[in-house]
Amino acid sequence: MDWWLLSPEIIVATLALVLLILDFLLPAGVDRKKMGVFALIGLLAALLATLDIAGSKGQLFGGLLAVDNLSLFFKIIFILAAICVFLLAHDYLEKVPGHRGEFYWLTLTALLGMMITAASSELITIYIGIELMSLSFYPLVGCLKKNKASTEAALKYFILGSFAIAVWLYGAAILYGLTGTTDLAKIAAGLGKEAGPLMYFGLFLLLAGFGFKMGLVPFHMWVPDTYEGAPTPVTAYLAVGSKAAGFAVFLRLMFTAFPALYARWMVWLGILAVLTMTWGNIAALRQSNIKRLLAYSAIAHAGYTLIGVISFNATGAAAIMFYLFGYLFANLGAFAVVIAFANATGSEHIADYAGLRWRNPFLAFCLALCLLSLAGIPPLTGFFGKLYLFLGALERGGWLLTLVIIAAINSAISLFYYVNVIRTMYLLPPKDTGELKSSPLLNFTLVVTVAGVLLALFYFQPLIGALQANDLMSAAWLK
Amino acid sequence: MPDFFVLAFYAVLGLGMAAVIILLNWFVAPRTLATARRNTPYECGDPPLGSGWVAYHIRYYIFALLFVVFDVEAIFLFSWVAVFKTLGLWGFIEVAIFIVILVIGLLYAWKKGVLRWI
Numbered sequence: 001m002d003w004w005l006l007s008p009e010i011i012v013a014t015l016a017l018v019l020l021i022l023d024f025l026l027p028a029g030v031d032r033k034k035m036g037v038f039a040l041i042g043l044l045a046a047l048l049a050t051l052d053i054a055g056s057k058g059q060l061f062g063g064l065l066a067v068d069n070l071s072l073f074f075k076i077i078f079i080l081a082a083i084c085v086f087l088l089a090h091d092y093l094e095k096v097p098g099h100r101g102e103f104y105w106l107t108l109t110a111l112l113g114m115m116i117t118a119a120s121s122e123l124i125t126i127y128i129g130i131e132l133m134s135l136s137f138y139p140l141v142g143c144l145k146k147n148k149a150s151t152e153a154a155l156k157y158f159i160l161g162s163f164a165i166a167v168w169l170y171g172a173a174i175l176y177g178l179t180g181t182t183d184l185a186k187i188a189a190g191l192g193k194e195a196g197p198l199m200y201f202g203l204f205l206l207l208a209g210f211g212f213k214m215g216l217v218p219f220h221m222w223v224p225d226t227y228e229g230a231p232t233p234v235t236a237y238l239a240v241g242s243k244a245a246g247f248a249v250f251l252r253l254m255f256t257a258f259p260a261l262y263a264r265w266m267v268w269l270g271i272l273a274v275l276t277m278t279w280g281n282i283a284a285l286r287q288s289n290i291k292r293l294l295a296y297s298a299i300a301h302a303g304y305t306l307i308g309v310i311s312f313n314a315t316g317a318a319a320i321m322f323y324l325f326g327y328l329f330a331n332l333g334a335f336a337v338v339i340a341f342a343n344a345t346g347s348e349h350i351a352d353y354a355g356l357r358w359r360n361p362f363l364a365f366c367l368a369l370c371l372l373s374l375a376g377i378p379p380l381t382g383f384f385g386k387l388y389l390f391l392g393a394l395e396r397g398g399w400l401l402t403l404v405i406i407a408a409i410n411s412a413i414s415l416f417y418y419v420n421v422i423r424t425m426y427l428l429p430p431k432d433t434g435e436l437k438s439s440p441l442l443n444f445t446l447v448v449t450v451a452g453v454l455l456a457l458f459y460f461q462p463l464i465g466a467l468q469a470n471d472l473m474s475a476a477w478l479k
Numbered sequence: 480m481p482d483f484f485v486l487a488f489y490a491v492l493g494l495g496m497a498a499v500i501i502l503l504n505w506f507v508a509p510r511t512l513a514t515a516r517r518n519t520p521y522e523c524g525d526p527p528l529g530s531g532w533v534a535y536h537i538r539y540y541i542f543a544l545l546f547v548v549f550d551v552e553a554i555f556l557f558s559w560v561a562v563f564k565t566l567g568l569w570g571f572i573e574v575a576i577f578i579v580i581l582v583i584g585l586l587y588a589w590k591k592g593v594l595r596w597i
Contacts (some may be wrong), residue, residue: 024590
């Protein structure tokens, strides 16, 4: 076993433990801001380590963890998200005195959970990864202890999350009972060509568990309340990291373990995708709170992303990765502006964003750009992500054409509420004309995320080329 | 596949046993009139004091949580001890890392005052 392949995980795990020890050894009065700087340096090291092993293939611990392009790409996404969350949380954590250290190491253990989830190629390891991530997220969501909304959000997330993972475990147990193995590739081999009703039942339970993590529609009830109540940096982290981890492992599970049952699950997922996009977009139309709006838009985006899984081909898989990459930057950028606005005014209502163009043109421009990318307006990353998702579906053909049409109609609906926010910022007169200050650190984060959103303008061709040329698709996990 | 039938067999057997015992109890038990005294909860023969609905202190849960962590640790240690010789030094180092991580958790809980009973 090549331990070097495990270096990103080892770095993140050590970092989390060191921060935990530092947090309880340092006296209560000592400022913990330096710990954040230390963590950022460690995260950059983890990012470099991941980039260093990019392109390599291998299995760790006798096939429990897979190192391949899928897992490495998602690890890069997670680490980038964690870095942005650290930058966003720096000022925000003034609101939660005394919990800065805990916030830092919980963010890191959540990151470790995501990395394990994305890399795991075996049911029990998937479970451990998901639980490590979720158990770190529950206290993060509720870390505004005195705030009722935050506590309620944490409790809802915890109860529904535990229930979902229990359902998932039941499904995993049925799969194990039927095939006698927890290894995804061996499940595919043991499955053979035909499957009984019990197998479909097990698959359905697994789907319900993952559907919860990804926020698909019948299982989305926790998303709006949790996103609204959680501290905004945590919301951003949930929307990007937790969801991407869900998609990474879902992609691997469906492509590796269940290619034989494709004809059946593509129909289920197709129905879920249509429900998810439509409900997410329609519910987002009526929101007056910006975090709730972004929560429903996150649900809608899960619906679009699901198209990539349904296409079940190389383009679809590459499209999911590219789409989530663009989504990461656009979403983090939008949440960064929400944090900057809330730091200055304490408000999260869309109506209060009126006239932001005059009060702080930089924030208004960044939010507009990120929202347009989320809506999928041509030169931005979101557009190319959607384009590739649709191309993958069209390559598969058949009734997926209908799915693409529904998704396109949904994009048009979504444009309404995204542009409504932009209209509020640019055309409506401000109630309060004073200048709105945002901290240099937040501005820097915004520059980074906007650069990511604009990346596609100049660089999307090489990026997509790299995704495909990396012989991603001839990898063992996709036949 | 046959293992799965064994599992199903034991599941049915277990449920059946429970059902038979409950039914048997229902058949054998003497029928008495439902008086106020008969309906009082049985507390070792003493007359009951207060309501049975008591809110337990939240501290119990944190203790229970810590207990479960080290309970599960013991399970892992047992399986490690069983193959101690074949794993050798490397296995020892791995288990040491595992225990150190758990001990850090315990120290954290300690520092947070979880082990102190007011």
